[in-house]
Every structure is written in structure tokens, then in C-alpha cells.
Amino acid sequence: MTAASPAVPARKGAALGWLRRLGTPKIIIILVVAGVIGYLALVPLYYLIWGTFFDANGFTLGGFARAYGDPRVGGMIGNSLWFAVGAAVLSLCVGTALAYLNVRTDVPFKGLFFAASIIPLIIPGILYTIAWIFLASPDIGLLNKVIEPIFGPGFLDVFTVWGMVWVEGLHLSPIVFLLMVAAFRSMDPSLEESALMSGASRWQVFRRITVPLTRPAIVAAVLVMVVRSLESFEVPALLGLQNGIYVFTSRIYFVLRSYPPDLAAAGALAVGLLVLAVIGVAISNLVGRSGKTYQTVTGKGFRPRPMELGKWRPVMGGAIVLYFFLTVVGPLLVLLYTSLLKFYQAPSTEAFASMSLDNYRELFHISDATTALRNSLVLGLGSATLVMVLMAVGAWIVVRSRIPGRQLVDHFSFVPLVIPGLVLGLALSFVYLRSPVPIYGTIFILLIAYCTRYMPYGMRYAVTSMHQISAELEESAQVSGASWWQTFRRVLLPLLSPGLLAGWIYILVVSFRELSSSILLYSPGNEVLSILIFEQYENGQFTVLAALGVVMVLTLAVLVIIAYKLGAKVGLRQD
Amino acid sequence: MLRINNLVKTFDGERRRRSSRASAPREARVFAVNDVNFTVENGQLFTLLGPSGCGKTTTLRSIAGLERPDSGTIEVGGRVLFSSSEGKKSVNIPANERGLGMVFQSYAIWPHMSVFDNVAFPLQVKKRGDRVSRKEISERVMRVLDTMELAALADRQATKLSGGQQQRLALARALVIEPPLLLLDEPLSNLDAKLRESLRYELKRVQRELGITSVYVTHDQVEALALSNSIAVMRDGNVVQLGRPREIYENPNCRFVAEFIGTSNFLSGNVVAKDGDRYTVDTADGQLVLDSAAALPIGTDVIVSVRPEAVEVSTTSRAGEVPNEWKGTVLTRAYLGDSLDHVVGLGKHELRTRGNPSTSIEPGTTVYLRMDPAKLVLVPVD
Structure with a gap:
């Protein structure tokens, strides 16, 4: 602009320029994506707080008074912590021991570790819990029948806090295993070898070198497991409610199911649970950050010689097989067994004689079953696609752009990670009960819930792959004359696609098993698979439920195998 | 001092894949170390030199006890550390009972301990009978830190040291138990060129002053020539030439040695x-x-x-x-x-x-x- 230009048109020109710049596809796309991420993350929280603290008369603590004034609340909090800490400690001990054996010793059956590590992905928590009811319920548990001659009837009782700890801890142990395998593998083996050369015994090396160096990973794993157990809904709902053992999640569910539902009290409980979860995640992040100073540079990455177990090798091998049977074979077999029966009974010649595929045939005739399968598929595909598309752009904003406040997009996308599923379900029902848009009671509310819950995972997959793509590839496209959108579509997306696909499949798999958000948001006709199983359990239709469960496990197994073929990092890769 | 006879080690992967390795034909096995023999005299610095994958590190780790050879004997100061000789009982003393000192390529400095604790560790984990008093540990640690000019840094967190200091700390830790044999696995390869040169002379000085018998592994011919009393040039698991540095340089016995050195x-x-x-x-x-x-x-x-x-x-x-x-x-x-x-x-x-x-x-x-x-x-x- 030259000095001779008249002042007013100049200002007009500048304004138009601004508009034109704001109107580019780049800006519009970025604003929409950032807006959606912010909306999904923050609005439910806002309404949760609002619905908890405000009623028709303004600010109130009535919900809190009703929720925490109950005389049983002390027991509830005690049970929550007992359950969460117990399950975390059990999963930590089992998972860490397995990881150490797998990475550092010549223990046999290493292939089984691999199979066990993907179990939490293919057996949803609800099926796992029901399988354990079939195994260790005092009345009908198969294990109880087996040991009855020695210990008397009903020796094992899964409907106790210890039973809950056992089931949750076993279900979580493969996750700890994966975390600890990564920790043990990232440790320079010469740190242990040099201690050995210094004359330390294996036990001294483990106690004075291995454990202190993996402590950050151990602490982080414990906290993550505590938070996950606190958020767990399936186990406390199915095992605890029977004997009146309440934890936060089952209490919230109970409060909402009683008539009339006390939304404010449920909100108050949800806020309490949320605070505990945030504290746990915050501490584990803090520990994780301080743990970075221990990261050591490896020399030439010599594969450490696996420690020879000697005479302990068969003992450890036996323990591994036992673990595999407890976590994988037992639950799967009992589901399969039940699915073939006419009515639930202990194994006997008559039971085996009466076996048929009737339950599977019946599945086709239950209209709910096909609807639920379709809903689960539609929701899985829909949420996976939406999340990955949004997060591809979100990751670009976070990693590549220089837009001020881009870190906020990152933070917002991770907010749902600390929101327990049940709390999210409650918060979303607060939002859309009040919303004029008719979403409540449709399948869309479930879609929103899934997109919110799995946004953090999508972001992590997208950001990781974005980091692997050199900025120069993008810059050279720009220099070649491509616009932002052309660069994104023709250079970035193709390069990102393996990572995005991996994330897509992961979300598809986990959304298939979602229960804790759905349980508060579904409406008749909009059931998903996990809800249907929950309903059938409550109606006592064990055999049909088991057949449905087998179908679900098979579907998930196929999905997980596809994910492996595509190179997604789910579970452990044996090299 | 150190005697290695007929040392053989096949690759782990091969061994695991084959059900019985003894019955496998000799040609079918992939050798990491194939029939290596050498002796090191008291106080000498002996270098295993060769390109990566030649078996030098496997040989060193076999001496350390971190790798189990398939056959052969390893003897230090008359004590048999490993022996597979048929007829007699086979011997394989675990690494933590061999009492050797070792400096790793990555130094393997324990990041959760101070400089002092790193060096004190080998003394602290001694068997109950041989354990020394706290006072003596402290004295011995300070003495060796003094030799390595690290005494002033004793309380510092080990990760706060520079590359050269970490290297000296690793050496101090290896020497504190006064081992009969010191094993060095490419200890200078993680340093920049300038520092490498000064530490090379430092290492030579310490080794000659203490008169400690050492086995040194490197792929750097300059290092090997400057430090060693004698050098074994290795290739594909075999020692191709063994001799004093000058002999190796001036009279290579094959094209490989002539090409590899200089x-x-x-x-x-x-x-x-x-x-x-x-x-x-x-x-x-x-x-x-x-x-x-x-x-x-x-x-x-x-x-x-x-x-x-x-x-x-x-x-x-x-x-x-x-x-x-x-x-x-x-x-x-x-x-x-x-x-x-x-x-x-x-x-x-x-x-x-x-x-x-x-x-x-x-x-x-x-x-x-x-x-x-x-x-x-x-x-x-x-």
C-alpha cells in the first residue's frame, strides 16, 4: 500500500483482507476442529458441575448433603478404595512378575504371554465378570463344585470385595504386564550386567538396581490401575450390588435407578469420583515426568542373555500355565460351555448330552440381538471414523501449527481420559436433557459419548504418527506450490494413514465393549451388545447371554487380528 | 594370567532353533566365536580388534560370564572360570562370582545412585564372609576416586557427570575390588574425538601404573595400536593375526589385516x-x-x-x-x-x-x- 492511497479505502481493503484470510479452508477447518474438541471436552463437565450445584432455586449443596449424608457413605468410600487399591496391587504383582519373567528369563511358554496380553481387548469386562460368576459363585460356581469335596460347599465367593479385587485385578494384569515389559525393555541391560560383574547376586541386582530403576514405571502403573479400578463399573455392579457392597460407580448407578432418580446426588458422587481420578492421573503424570531423568542411553543394544532359572524353570512354567488357565482358558471355556446348555448346570453326563446350538439359533430370533449388533457396529464405525478424522487435524494443530493456544487443543483432547465412563454418561444426560436439540433417547447421544471417551486415544495415535513425519515433507509440498489443504490431503494424510488406521481399529475394538457410559444413555431400541448382555444377566438368561458373549468375543478377536495385521500396537509383540 | 583355549560360541538364535546343537553338522552352525585361543601375560593390555560382528565382544562377554560359550576353557590366574572339557566335570562360574572388573560401552552408571554409591556397590554386595567394614569401604572408595580425580564429585548424582567423568567413574567402579583382570568393552567409543584421545592416554597411564592385566575390545585401529601390548585381529569369529602393534601394522599376514589397519x-x-x-x-x-x-x-x-x-x-x-x-x-x-x-x-x-x-x-x-x-x-x- 503506497502513501498516496486514500486512508478510508485502505482500511476497507485491510478489513476485506482479514476476512479473506479468515475465510480460507485452512482457518475454517482448524476452527471447526478446535471448536468440536473443546465442546466435547468441556461442555459435559460444565453441565455436570451446574447440574450438581444448581437447582431451580440457584446454588445448592443439597445433592452433596443427600449423597454424602447417607450413613453408608463411609463404607462406600472404604470399599471403593479397598477395591481399587486391592485390584491395582494384585494386577501390579502379577503383571510385573510376568513381565520380568518374559523379558529377562528363559521361562518356558513365552507364546502364552502374548495370548494373555490381548485378553482384556477381546473379552469385555462384563463377560469376564460373568464368566467368573459362573466359575466362583457360591451357588453355581463350577470351581466350587470341583473343590466341594475338600473345602465344603460355597467355599469361593466372588460376591465379596475380595472377589471383586480378584476379578478386576486379573483383568487388569495384562495391561500392567504390557507397561512393565516396555519399562524392562527400555532399561539398558548393561546396568544389570555391571552389577552382576560387581559381584552382586541375582536377588541383589533385582532389589538394588532393577526395582529402583523401574520405580517410576511401577508407581505410574499402580496409579493408572487404581484410577481404572475406581472407574470400573461392570465388576462392582455385577459382583457388589448382590450383597449390598457399594463403590462410587455402583452407588451412582443405584441412585439413578431408584425412583425418583436424584440427579444432583448422583452428580455429587460423580464429582467426588472425578476428583479422585484427577488426583491419581495428576500424580502419575508428575511421577512420569520425574522418571525421565532415569532414561539411559544404551550402547549397542546387546540382547541381554536371559537369566537361567535352572530348577525353578518348571515351577515358573507351571505358574504361567496356571495363570493362563485362570485368565484366558477358564473364562472362555465356561462361556462356551454355558452357551451350549439348555439351562445353567454343573458339568455332568446329562449336561454334556443335552448340549446343542439352540442358544445360537435363538440369537437370530431375538430382534434385540440383531439390533444390538447393528447398533454396536454402527456406533463403533461411526465413532472411530469421526474421532480419527477430527484428530488428524487436531494433531496437525498441536504438532505443526504455530497458532497461539494450540496446546489448549492438546489438553482439551485429553480431558476425557480422567472422566470415568459412568460420570461422562451422567454428564451427557445432564447436557442433553436440557438441550432443545432432540438427541436424548436417540443413538446419537451414544455416538457423542463414544467420540468423547475415545478422543484421547485418537489424539495419541494421530500425534505419534504426526511426529514421525518430517516437517520438511510438508514444507517441500508448500514450496512446490500446494495450498494447505492440498498439502494436508495429498502429503500428510497418506503418510499418516497407517497410524490413523491403527487408531481407528483400536477405537472400533474398545467402543464395541463400552458399557459404563452407555448404561446411563441408552434407551429401549438403542441397546448395544454390552447393554443387552447386562440386561440378559439381570433377567437370568445365562445361556443365551453366553452365546451372545461367544459371538462378541469372536467378533472382537477378528477385529484384533486385523489390527495386528495392520501393525497396530495393541498388546505385546513377541520378537 | 588369562588363558583362552578353543573357545566356541554359536549364535543364540541358531542354538534355539535347532533341537540338538551337538548333532547339527559343524558347517550348518553359525559361529559367533570359532575356536579362539590366546593368552595374556600379567600386567599386559591385550586388545581384541575387528569390525562389528567379528566376535570380539562375544569373546569378552564369555570371559566376563555374561555369555555362556558352547565349549572351550577360560582360565584367570590359574583359576578355571569356564570349562567344557569332556570327561571332567564342566565348570561355569557365574558372572557375579568371577570377581573381574568390567567397563561397559555405555558405562552402565547407575543413575539412581551418587558417584560414591556407584563405586561402593561392588564392596557392599560382597559375600558375608568377605564383607569389609563401612569405614574401610569409604576409605577404599575415596582412594580409587582419588586416583581417577573424582574425589571432589563423590556426593554428586551420577547422571550429572560429563562423558569423560562417567568413563572414569565406570573405571573406578571396576577397579575398586582390585580385580585380577579388567575387561573393557569399547570404553571410548561414546566420546567425541578430542576427549577420546586424552582419555586414551589416561587409560594407558592408569593401566600401566596399576599394572593391571586388561582385555580391551575395540573396532578402532588407532586406539588398538596406541594402547596395546599385543593385539588379536578378529574376523568372522576367528583370530586372523596375533602380535605386537608394530608387527600387525608393518607385517600384516593377509589382505584383511592390511586393509583393516591403516x-x-x-x-x-x-x-x-x-x-x-x-x-x-x-x-x-x-x-x-x-x-x-x-x-x-x-x-x-x-x-x-x-x-x-x-x-x-x-x-x-x-x-x-x-x-x-x-x-x-x-x-x-x-x-x-x-x-x-x-x-x-x-x-x-x-x-x-x-x-x-x-x-x-x-x-x-x-x-x-x-x-x-x-x-x-x-x-x-x-
Whole structure:
């Protein structure tokens, strides 16, 4: 602009320029994506707080008074912590021991570790819990029948806090295993070898070198497991409610199911649970950050010689097989067994004689079953696609752009990670009960819930792959004359696609098993698979439920195998 | 002091894949170390030198007890650490009972301990009977830290040390138990060039002063030549040449050693005459006379190794006065600071020469190359 230009048109020109710049596809796309991420993350929280603290008369603590004034609340909090800490400690001990054996010793059956590590992905928590009811319920548990001659009837009782700890801890142990395998593998083996050369015994090396160096990973794993157990809904709902053992999640569910539902009290409980979860995640992040100073540079990455177990090798091998049977074979077999029966009974010649595929045939005739399968598929595909598309752009904003406040997009996308599923379900029902848009009671509310819950995972997959793509590839496209959108579509997306696909499949798999958000948001006709199983359990239709469960496990197994073929990092890769 | 006999180690992967390795045909096995023998005298620094994958580190780790050889014997100071000899009972003392000192390539400094604790650890984990008092531990740790000039940093967190300090700390930790044998696994390879050179002399000084018998693994020929009393050059699991540094450099026994240690020109030729130790060899670019102790009959195909610094470049001819004068044309030259290289084109080949930077000759100039018969090496064709 030259000095001779008249002042007013100049200002007009500048304004138009601004508009034109704001109107580019780049800006519009970025604003929409950032807006959606912010909306999904923050609005439910806002309404949760609002619905908890405000009623028709303004600010109130009535919900809190009703929720925490109950005389049983002390027991509830005690049970929550007992359950969460117990399950975390059990999963930590089992998972860490397995990881150490797998990475550092010549223990046999290493292939089984691999199979066990993907179990939490293919057996949803609800099926796992029901399988354990079939195994260790005092009345009908198969294990109880087996040991009855020695210990008397009903020796094992899964409907106790210890039973809950056992089931949750076993279900979580493969996750700890994966975390600890990564920790043990990232440790320079010469740190242990040099201690050995210094004359330390294996036990001294483990106690004075291995454990202190993996402590950050151990602490982080414990906290993550505590938070996950606190958020767990399936186990406390199915095992605890029977004997009146309440934890936060089952209490919230109970409060909402009683008539009339006390939304404010449920909100108050949800806020309490949320605070505990945030504290746990915050501490584990803090520990994780301080743990970075221990990261050591490896020399030439010599594969450490696996420690020879000697005479302990068969003992450890036996323990591994036992673990595999407890976590994988037992639950799967009992589901399969039940699915073939006419009515639930202990194994006997008559039971085996009466076996048929009737339950599977019946599945086709239950209209709910096909609807639920379709809903689960539609929701899985829909949420996976939406999340990955949004997060591809979100990751670009976070990693590549220089837009001020881009870190906020990152933070917002991770907010749902600390929101327990049940709390999210409650918060979303607060939002859309009040919303004029008719979403409540449709399948869309479930879609929103899934997109919110799995946004953090999508972001992590997208950001990781974005980091692997050199900025120069993008810059050279720009220099070649491509616009932002052309660069994104023709250079970035193709390069990102393996990572995005991996994330897509992961979300598809986990959304298939979602229960804790759905349980508060579904409406008749909009059931998903996990809800249907929950309903059938409550109606006592064990055999049909088991057949449905087998179908679900098979579907998930196929999905997980596809994910492996595509190179997604789910579970452990044996090299 | 250290005796290694017939050490054999096949690769782990191969071993696991085959159900019984003894029955597998010898040729089918992949050897990491194949029948290695050597002895190290008291107080000597012995170097295993070779390219990556030659088996040098596997040999060292077998001595340390971190790797279990398939067969052979390892003896330190008369004590059998490993023996697979048939008939007698096989011996394999675990690494933590061998009492050797070792410096790892990555130093393996424990990041969760202070400098002092890192060095004290080997003393603290001694068996109950041999354990020393807290006071003595402290004294011994401080003494060795003093030797390594780390005493002032004793309380510092180990990760806060610089690369050179970490290297000295690793050495201090290895030496604190006063081991009979010190094992060094490429201890200088993680340092930058300048520091590497100063620490190389430092290492040599400590080793010579303490008179500690050492086995040193490296792929860096300069390091090997500067530090060692003797060197074993390894290739594909075998020791190809064993000798003092000067022998290895000046009299490589095969093309591999000549190529691996220093740079060399190789001229292939044929022995045409022999008079005692003086050989006459015909090459594509002319005749050479040279001295060699090898007993090769007339007519043998050979390779003549010509070190660049063994070639004198001159613009004037002295033909008739000295043997081995060839005529050529300078193709390129490269100034390297402390030396100057000329690449000289001969009839068929090019010859790299290295000399004092004061002699710099314009490319295109006709020059005369003179090679001292005593500095030419006759290498048998492999």
C-alpha cells in the first residue's frame, strides 16, 4: 500500500483482507476442529458441575448433603478404595512378575504371554465378570463344585470385595504386564550386567538396581490401575450390588435407578469420583515426568542373555500355565460351555448330552440381538471414523501449527481420559436433557459419548504418527506450490494413514465393549451388545447371554487380528 | 594370567532353533566365536580388534560370564572360570562370582545412585564372609576416586557427570575390588574425538601404573595400536593375526589385516625371482623388489601391500640409484593438515601416497614414485 492511497479505502481493503484470510479452508477447518474438541471436552463437565450445584432455586449443596449424608457413605468410600487399591496391587504383582519373567528369563511358554496380553481387548469386562460368576459363585460356581469335596460347599465367593479385587485385578494384569515389559525393555541391560560383574547376586541386582530403576514405571502403573479400578463399573455392579457392597460407580448407578432418580446426588458422587481420578492421573503424570531423568542411553543394544532359572524353570512354567488357565482358558471355556446348555448346570453326563446350538439359533430370533449388533457396529464405525478424522487435524494443530493456544487443543483432547465412563454418561444426560436439540433417547447421544471417551486415544495415535513425519515433507509440498489443504490431503494424510488406521481399529475394538457410559444413555431400541448382555444377566438368561458373549468375543478377536495385521500396537509383540 | 583355549560360541538364535546343537553338522552352525585361543601375560593390555560382528565382544562377554560359550576353557590366574572339557566335570562360574572388573560401552552408571554409591556397590554386595567394614569401604572408595580425580564429585548424582567423568567413574567402579583382570568393552567409543584421545592416554597411564592385566575390545585401529601390548585381529569369529602393534601394522599376514589397519594400496602380482629374502614381483604397473621372510616359490600369485607413507613422491628421477622407481602422473591431491596425500595415476592403477605437507605437487605433473623394499609387504592371496 503506497502513501498516496486514500486512508478510508485502505482500511476497507485491510478489513476485506482479514476476512479473506479468515475465510480460507485452512482457518475454517482448524476452527471447526478446535471448536468440536473443546465442546466435547468441556461442555459435559460444565453441565455436570451446574447440574450438581444448581437447582431451580440457584446454588445448592443439597445433592452433596443427600449423597454424602447417607450413613453408608463411609463404607462406600472404604470399599471403593479397598477395591481399587486391592485390584491395582494384585494386577501390579502379577503383571510385573510376568513381565520380568518374559523379558529377562528363559521361562518356558513365552507364546502364552502374548495370548494373555490381548485378553482384556477381546473379552469385555462384563463377560469376564460373568464368566467368573459362573466359575466362583457360591451357588453355581463350577470351581466350587470341583473343590466341594475338600473345602465344603460355597467355599469361593466372588460376591465379596475380595472377589471383586480378584476379578478386576486379573483383568487388569495384562495391561500392567504390557507397561512393565516396555519399562524392562527400555532399561539398558548393561546396568544389570555391571552389577552382576560387581559381584552382586541375582536377588541383589533385582532389589538394588532393577526395582529402583523401574520405580517410576511401577508407581505410574499402580496409579493408572487404581484410577481404572475406581472407574470400573461392570465388576462392582455385577459382583457388589448382590450383597449390598457399594463403590462410587455402583452407588451412582443405584441412585439413578431408584425412583425418583436424584440427579444432583448422583452428580455429587460423580464429582467426588472425578476428583479422585484427577488426583491419581495428576500424580502419575508428575511421577512420569520425574522418571525421565532415569532414561539411559544404551550402547549397542546387546540382547541381554536371559537369566537361567535352572530348577525353578518348571515351577515358573507351571505358574504361567496356571495363570493362563485362570485368565484366558477358564473364562472362555465356561462361556462356551454355558452357551451350549439348555439351562445353567454343573458339568455332568446329562449336561454334556443335552448340549446343542439352540442358544445360537435363538440369537437370530431375538430382534434385540440383531439390533444390538447393528447398533454396536454402527456406533463403533461411526465413532472411530469421526474421532480419527477430527484428530488428524487436531494433531496437525498441536504438532505443526504455530497458532497461539494450540496446546489448549492438546489438553482439551485429553480431558476425557480422567472422566470415568459412568460420570461422562451422567454428564451427557445432564447436557442433553436440557438441550432443545432432540438427541436424548436417540443413538446419537451414544455416538457423542463414544467420540468423547475415545478422543484421547485418537489424539495419541494421530500425534505419534504426526511426529514421525518430517516437517520438511510438508514444507517441500508448500514450496512446490500446494495450498494447505492440498498439502494436508495429498502429503500428510497418506503418510499418516497407517497410524490413523491403527487408531481407528483400536477405537472400533474398545467402543464395541463400552458399557459404563452407555448404561446411563441408552434407551429401549438403542441397546448395544454390552447393554443387552447386562440386561440378559439381570433377567437370568445365562445361556443365551453366553452365546451372545461367544459371538462378541469372536467378533472382537477378528477385529484384533486385523489390527495386528495392520501393525497396530495393541498388546505385546513377541520378537 | 588369562588363558583362552578353543573357545566356541554359536549364535543364540541358531542354538534355539535347532533341537540338538551337538548333532547339527559343524558347517550348518553359525559361529559367533570359532575356536579362539590366546593368552595374556600379567600386567599386559591385550586388545581384541575387528569390525562389528567379528566376535570380539562375544569373546569378552564369555570371559566376563555374561555369555555362556558352547565349549572351550577360560582360565584367570590359574583359576578355571569356564570349562567344557569332556570327561571332567564342566565348570561355569557365574558372572557375579568371577570377581573381574568390567567397563561397559555405555558405562552402565547407575543413575539412581551418587558417584560414591556407584563405586561402593561392588564392596557392599560382597559375600558375608568377605564383607569389609563401612569405614574401610569409604576409605577404599575415596582412594580409587582419588586416583581417577573424582574425589571432589563423590556426593554428586551420577547422571550429572560429563562423558569423560562417567568413563572414569565406570573405571573406578571396576577397579575398586582390585580385580585380577579388567575387561573393557569399547570404553571410548561414546566420546567425541578430542576427549577420546586424552582419555586414551589416561587409560594407558592408569593401566600401566596399576599394572593391571586388561582385555580391551575395540573396532578402532588407532586406539588398538596406541594402547596395546599385543593385539588379536578378529574376523568372522576367528583370530586372523596375533602380535605386537608394530608387527600387525608393518607385517600384516593377509589382505584383511592390511586393509583393516591403516590404509594401504594393494597391487596384485606374481613372484618372478627370489634370492634369499629378496623377492622380485611382477605387477601390472611394473616390477618391484621387496624383502619378505615368507617362503613362497617362484610363480606364486601374491599381493603387495604398499602403505601410502612408504611411497616417496618426487619430480626428479633417481633411476638406477635406488630400486623400485615408477613414473606416474599426479591426479589429485588432498591437504590433511598434518600430512598431504597425492593420488598418482600409473599405467593401470592409482596409488595413494602420503607425505609431508611441504611437498605439494600440482595435478598433471609427471612424478617419480620410489618405494623402499623394506617397507613393502608381501601378502599371500587369500
